[in-house]
Amino acid sequence: MVHSGDSFARQPLANITNHYLLPTRRQFLQIFTLTRNIRLESCTSEATQCELIAFANWILSISDGTIPIVEDTDDLITIPDDFLLTIVDNPLHCIVDAIYPNLPNHLQDKAYFNDRAILCPTLSAVDEVNSLMLSLLPGDKVEYLSADSISK
Incomplete structure (x- = not known):
């Protein structure tokens, strides 16, 4: 069951961990996390790769909830001028x-x-x-x- 307020990324994990087969097959379950950005490896120029790394890190900080929120708001963030x-x-x-x-x-x-x-x-x-x-x-x-x- 996915509770309201859960992030979209947690939904598949909730579905897997609550599956009726899991208690009998827990030893076969292994959760992997993505650690390598394949798109960055296809860049031909170092400048483009640096831009993609900065953008990827910014997107990750949004999904991780580590990006600063604009003062006096609950959910507004500042988008860097480089991305506009x-x-x-x-x-x-x-x-x-x-x-x-x-x-x-x-x-x-x-x-x-x-x-x-x-x-x-x-x-x-x-x-x-x-x-x-x-x-x-x-x-x-x-x-x-x-x-x-x-x-x-």
């Missing part, structure tokens, strides 16, 4: 420029697109991002339609 985007005119342009810097110079580079993504909370936001991205690409826009069934 400076919005000049259009917030969406700012996000796209941060995720896809020098886009026109990388149109033929598959790895450039495989290593990046913009996550959107709604389908309308997806449409906005897609429209902006298409407007940044050279050439005419072509729309291909599909159907779930064949018309008779």
Whole structure:
């Protein structure tokens, strides 16, 4: 049973330790914790690796509850300026420029697109991002339609 207020990370542990088979099989149970960040090992530059280490440590401090809380609040934290985007005119342009810097110079580079993504909370936001991205690409826009069934 998971009690309200328990963290999401503790839920699997609660489910495992309360399983009906556990009392007879406790000697086979071993809990492992992650100690190595594999993403850091794939970095090509030392500067990028240092940035990822700083971000990973910041995220860990949030999940561990060791990050300082803003005074006179119960749950607000300060996000370092290094992790924020400076919005000049259009917030969406700012996000796209941060995720896809020098886009026109990388149109033929598959790895450039495989290593990046913009996550959107709604389908309308997806449409906005897609429209902006298409407007940044050279050439005419072509729309291909599909159907779930064949018309008779």
